[in-house]
Amino acid sequence: MKSDLFSSEHMAQPATEAGMTLQNAKSIKYAVNGEMLARQGAMIAYRGNLQFERRGQGIGGMLKRAVTGEGLPLMAVKGQGEAWFAHEAQNCFVVDIEQGDVLTVNGRNVLCFDASLSYEIKTVKGSGIAGGGLFNSVFTGWGRLGLVCEGNPLVIPVTAQQPVYVDTDAVVGWTANLSTSLHRSQSIGSMIRGGSGEAVQLMLQGEGYVIVRPSEVTPKKAEQH
Numbered sequence: 001m002k003s004d005l006f007s008s009e010h011m012a013q014p015a016t017e018a019g020m021t022l023q024n025a026k027s028i029k030y031a032v033n034g035e036m037l038a039r040q041g042a043m044i045a046y047r048g049n050l051q052f053e054r055r056g057q058g059i060g061g062m063l064k065r066a067v068t069g070e071g072l073p074l075m076a077v078k079g080q081g082e083a084w085f086a087h088e089a090q091n092c093f094v095v096d097i098e099q100g101d102v103l104t105v106n107g108r109n110v111l112c113f114d115a116s117l118s119y120e121i122k123t124v125k126g127s128g129i130a131g132g133g134l135f136n137s138v139f140t141g142w143g144r145l146g147l148v149c150e151g152n153p154l155v156i157p158v159t160a161q162q163p164v165y166v167d168t169d170a171v172v173g174w175t176a177n178l179s180t181s182l183h184r185s186q187s188i189g190s191m192i193r194g195g196s197g198e199a200v201q202l203m204l205q206g207e208g209y210v211i212v213r214p215s216e217v218t219p220k221k222a223e224q225h
Helices: 189-192 217-225
Strands: 020-024 027-040 043-055 060-064 072-084 091-097 103-106 110-114 117-123 135-141 143-149 156-160 164-167 171-175 178-184 198-208 208-210
Touching: 020 091, 020 110, 020 143, 027 043, 027 091, 043 217, 072 117, 103 143, 110 117, 117 143, 143 171, 156 164, 164 208, 164 217, 171 178, 198 208
Parallel strands: none
Antiparallel strands: 020 027, 027 072, 027 110, 043 072, 060 072, 091 143, 103 135, 103 171, 110 143, 117 135, 156 208, 164 198, 171 208, 178 198
16 A cells, blocks of 8 residues: 555654654654643543543642633543644644743643643733633643644743733743733723724733734634633
């Protein structure tokens, strides 16, 4: 049988070392030797001796998703083998987090991560009820974090002289040393008259980077997450 389908571009090769790597633009490969964590339902294939255990629904076992505050359940993958993860053919990225780094991420963009990383669910400062109660997860420690993004993300530098304003439905995450608050870009009168549909943004100030996806969450997408 001959086809470009069986070319090296698509062929899964045996892992040369344990841990997380990009299989291709749409999937992440993880060579498991012990334990790692992933969002439930993200495993698309595996080989070897692996067990998948659902994590509890308490604070320690879920990430909060922005806007609705709904949970993103996690699963632990244990044993020895290889597993592949993906989510709705979204683009995948691997982030190396080192000691001292802090990365705040929207739960809907988390795909998988090393068990050596610590994460803490926090309410985005300044979001309050007006922002829908934004819940993000703050990752620290040492290890790799696999992220997904609908489309190619935009990474915008934030400086003390130039804060950045981001749609709350489009923000993926941001680095340490950035403070957040809500910014209202329309007057009350404009909102009453219909406005532009972009009434409130998340303002980020300080020194760092904010990651934005090139789309907003539609009601249909929000129900699926």
